[in-house]
Amino acid sequence: MSRAGIRAVALGAVAVVGLVAGCGQSAGQDGAAGREKSAGHGAAQQVDRAVVGDHRYPLQKSDIPWSGSASPFNAQVKLADGRRVAMHYLSKKGLFVQDYSPRAKGWSKPAVVYKTTTDACQGITLKAKDGTVAAFGDFGVYCADGEPPTESVAAVATGRLTTWDKHLTKNFDGWEKIAVAAGGKKVTFSGGGETLRWTKAAGFPG
Numbered sequence: 101m102s103r104a105g106i107r108a109v110a111l112g113a114v115a116v117v118g119l120v121a122g123c124g125q126s127a128g129q130d131g132a133a134g135r136e137k138s139a140g141h142g143a144a145q146q147v148d149r150a151v152v153g154d155h156r157y158p159l160q161k162s163d164i165p166w167s168g169s170a171s172p173f174n175a176q177v178k179l180a181d182g183r184r185v186a187m188h189y190l191s192k193k194g195l196f197v198q199d200y201s202p203r204a205k206g207w208s209k210p211a212v213v214y215k216t217t218t219d220a221c222q223g224i225t226l227k228a229k230d231g232t233v234a235a236f237g238d239f240g241v242y243c244a245d246g247e248p249p250t251e252s253v254a255a256v257a258t259g260r261l262t263t264w265d266k267h268l269t270k271n272f273d274g275w276e277k278i279a280v281a282a283g284g285k286k287v288t289f290s291g292g293g294e295t296l297r298w299t300k301a302a303g304f305p306g
Contacts, residue, residue: 155204160196162188164220172223175235179228185261187213187235189220195237195253199261213264214253219243222274232284233257234298238274249274254289256298267296267304 162173176186182202190196194215198207214237221243226235234256238249252269276291289296298304 155199155201155206155208157198157207157209159186159200159207160188160198160210162190162220164189164191173220175224175226177226177228177233179231179233181231183261185226185228185233185235185257187224187226187237189224189237191220192217194239195224195255197235197264213237213255214239214251214266214268216251218251221249225275225278227278227280229280230282230284231258232280232287232300233261234278234280234287234289236275236278236289254296254298254304256287256304258284258300265298265303267298269294269296 162171164171164173166173173189174186175188176184178184184200185197186200186207187195187197188210193212194217195213196210197213198210200207213235216239218239218241221238221240224235224237226233228234234254236252236254238253239251240247240249243249250271252272252274254267254269254275255264257264272294273292275289275296277289279288279290281287285300287298289298296304
């Protein structure tokens with residue numbers, strides 16, 4: 101074979117090797133991307149399972165005795181998206197909250213909103229609008245004996261309802277009404293000639 105023919109064959113072999121190498125590299129990149137996409141999908145599924153798993157508890161009720169009509173020491177409100185929020189007093193422990201997931205068909209584990217060993221006073225008021233949930237409750241040293249509250253707690257939660265902004269007013273007869281503005285960006289608590297405002301941008305006043 102002439103030198104020109106040998107050179108042509110060699111160049112052809114180099115081209116084939118380069119083509120195969122190039123294809124192998126492309127396949128490797130596609131495989132890695134596929135693995136990353138698959139891993140990401142798996143992670144999302146795990147997060148979903150974790151969210152569902154957080155709502156596997158039954159609805160809890162107050163342990164404070166009450167006769168007659170429905171106990172004022174339990175309260176519940178429904179959001180437009182099907183979620184629900186329930187609050188209850190526990191004797192000498194304070195105010196607790198749970199939220200219901202319509203997807204998981206269960207309640208979250210009871211969490212403390214306000215911890216106190218004083219008596220529960222009056223009832224719990226809950227209101228929800230446009231994804232914002234607001235509540236208030238009262239406690240007092242001798243509320244069980246008919247004395248007025250010494251601790252009035254206002255609380256607001258948004259989004260996943262896992263964190264509550266709280267404001268404590270002492271030696272106050274308690275809030276009477278809650279007004280949630282359109283869009284859920286502002287909440288006004290009122291009672292006894294006093295007002296307290298919460299905003300989504302700044303929370304409660306310092």
